[in-house]
Amino acid sequence: MTQSRPRIVPEATVARLAVYLRVLAGLADGGRSHVSSGELAAAAGVNPAGLRKDLSYLGPCGVRGVGYSVAGLQERLSAALGVERSRACVLVGMGRLGAALADYAGFASRGFEFVGLLDADPARVGDRVSGCTVRPVEELESVVAGTQASIGVITTPAEVAQSVCDRLVAAGVRSILNFAPVALSVPAGVDVRKVDLSVELQVLAFLDQQRDGGPPPVVVPVPAGAGGAR
Amino acid sequence: MTQSRPRIVPEATVARLAVYLRVLAGLADGGRSHVSSGELAAAAGVNPAGLRKDLSYLGPCGVRGVGYSVAGLQERLSAALGVERSRACVLVGMGRLGAALADYAGFASRGFEFVGLLDADPARVGDRVSGCTVRPVEELESVVAGTQASIGVITTPAEVAQSVCDRLVAAGVRSILNFAPVALSVPAGVDVRKVDLSVELQVLAFLDQQRDGGPPPVVVPVPAGAGGAR
DNA sequence: TCCTGTGAACTCATTCACAGCC
DNA sequence: GGCTGTGAATGAGTTCACAGGA
Numbered sequence: 001m002t003q004s005r006p007r008i009v010p011e012a013t014v015a016r017l018a019v020y021l022r023v024l025a026g027l028a029d030g031g032r033s034h035v036s037s038g039e040l041a042a043a044a045g046v047n048p049a050g051l052r053k054d055l056s057y058l059g060p061c062g063v064r065g066v067g068y069s070v071a072g073l074q075e076r077l078s079a080a081l082g083v084e085r086s087r088a089c090v091l092v093g094m095g096r097l098g099a100a101l102a103d104y105a106g107f108a109s110r111g112f113e114f115v116g117l118l119d120a121d122p123a124r125v126g127d128r129v130s131g132c133t134v135r136p137v138e139e140l141e142s143v144v145a146g147t148q149a150s151i152g153v154i155t156t157p158a159e160v161a162q163s164v165c166d167r168l169v170a171a172g173v174r175s176i177l178n179f180a181p182v183a184l185s186v187p188a189g190v191d192v193r194k195v196d197l198s199v200e201l202q203v204l205a206f207l208d209q210q211r212d213g214g215p216p217p218v219v220v221p222v223p224a225g226a227g228g229a230r
Numbered sequence: 231m232t233q234s235r236p237r238i239v240p241e242a243t244v245a246r247l248a249v250y251l252r253v254l255a256g257l258a259d260g261g262r263s264h265v266s267s268g269e270l271a272a273a274a275g276v277n278p279a280g281l282r283k284d285l286s287y288l289g290p291c292g293v294r295g296v297g298y299s300v301a302g303l304q305e306r307l308s309a310a311l312g313v314e315r316s317r318a319c320v321l322v323g324m325g326r327l328g329a330a331l332a333d334y335a336g337f338a339s340r341g342f343e344f345v346g347l348l349d350a351d352p353a354r355v356g357d358r359v360s361g362c363t364v365r366p367v368e369e370l371e372s373v374v375a376g377t378q379a380s381i382g383v384i385t386t387p388a389e390v391a392q393s394v395c396d397r398l399v400a401a402g403v404r405s406i407l408n409f410a411p412v413a414l415s416v417p418a419g420v421d422v423r424k425v426d427l428s429v430e431l432q433v434l435a436f437l438d439q440q441r442d443g444g445p446p447p448v449v450v451p452v453p454a455g456a457g458g459a460r
Numbered sequence: 461t462c463c464t465g466t467g468a469a470c471t472c473a474t475t476c477a478c479a480g481c482c
Numbered sequence: 483g484g485c486t487g488t489g490a491a492t493g494a495g496t497t498c499a500c501a502g503g504a
Contacts, residue, residue: 189441
């Protein structure tokens with residue numbers, strides 16, 4: 001441990017660092033050894049200056065006039081994001097979404113390993129998904145304790161999500177990814193991130209409607225006298 | 231109708247409006263007729279003042295000193311979000327994630343209907359998921375044209391996501407929800423929202439690591455000489 | 461010259477605090 | 483008194499523009 005980072009990294013930046021890391025993996029596969037902020041930014045879908053600022057939170061990473069070393073930057077980002085250490089995750093709720101996540105290649109390849117799959121439905125207990133056997137939710141505490149899992153993923157119905165969350169926290173999990181459509185309340189020191197799939201669609205629908213029904217390019221064509229609300 | 235909305239609604243607000251609408255549905259089921267901003271905000275996991283500001287973009291919605299009518303607010307939000315009109319969606323990529331989404335109850339109940347499910351793998355073509363038959367991806371254009379779908383969901387591998395996106399746009403889709411881990415480029419006038427599952431976990435892992443390894447409450451205990459890299 | 465690194469400006473979003481109405 | 487609606491203040495995040503080193 002040379003030294004810890006004095007700078008605090010904004011959460012929005014952390015999310016993008018993960019994206020850069022993935023893009024870099026693709027570049028490395030393609031045999032590239034160096035890349036500029038402009039190119040990397042284009043591939044990640046962000047502004048070049050923003051990318052440079054993001055990287056600057058980790059201290060100088062590149063070479064002026066040249067760009068970034070692909071391998072060097074990969075290493076730097078991996079260290080910053082903690083990808084090097086692999087993480088044990090438990091997933092509660094083995095419906096279709098839970099099964100899809102447990103099987104998602106994007107997790108395993110980034111150091112996330114599902115060491116516990118739990119479900120309340122006896123019909124699903126015993127299924128094997130992605131090399132792991134589904135166990136009854138009653139065993140939640142012992143699975144967390146036995147595997148030292150630090151991340152919990154909740155894909156249960158909304159009604160039971162809070163109680164599952166409480167049990168995960170009590171068992172020692174301090175990071176939770178919640179797919180259930182409820183706001184979970186947790187004690188300080190526990191992080192929750194929520195993914196709300198139907199909200200994403202709803203936002204798209206709104207933007208869509210706004211395009212069609214809203215004021216097209218310019219503002220409203222008020223015909224005559226002002227003020228009058230027609 | 232009376233007049234268009236002069237106010238523009240921030241996107242962050244739109245996302246929360248969708249959450250409020252869901253919470254209201256729960257309250258209505260519970261027989262509640264009125265609710266205060268404080269209570270609604272707590273259930274949605276936001277700040278009460280923020281909730282009031284969000285609602286204020288739609289114009290006055292509540293009664294001072296009393297609160298909001300549950301039914302009235304539901305109606306207002308439904309209209310604003312365009313929930314009343316049902317939306318036709320096509321989904322490309324019927325892997326586990328695609329199948330989970332096609333079957334997700336949260337979509338159907340909010341007016342999103344999957345009218346086309348497409349996959350490039352002949353082995354999956356013909357499967358029935360959630361009352362819809364999987365068709366070959368070659369039929370993308372005809373399915374979009376025939377169903378007037380306005381929303382496209384991409385759950386393909388990253389390598390083909392851009393080409394699928396291009397075809398969706400060419401066929402007339404102007405709203406896209408992308409689960410593939412790539413930045414899609416689209417012409418102006420088309421909206422893309424990206425959901426990146428592995429990034430979510432990565433952010434959690436970062437916060438987790440920051441808690442454990444980072445400066446606990448106060449700043450760093452630098453041992454000796456500064457600067458020393460390695 | 462090229463491209464990185466970063467202060468400063470700016471835009472967007474959240475929070476506060478209170479006026480206004482019931 | 484209670485609670486909504488909203489301008490003002492604060493904060494976070496993004497973009498700009500340029501200084502600084504290869």
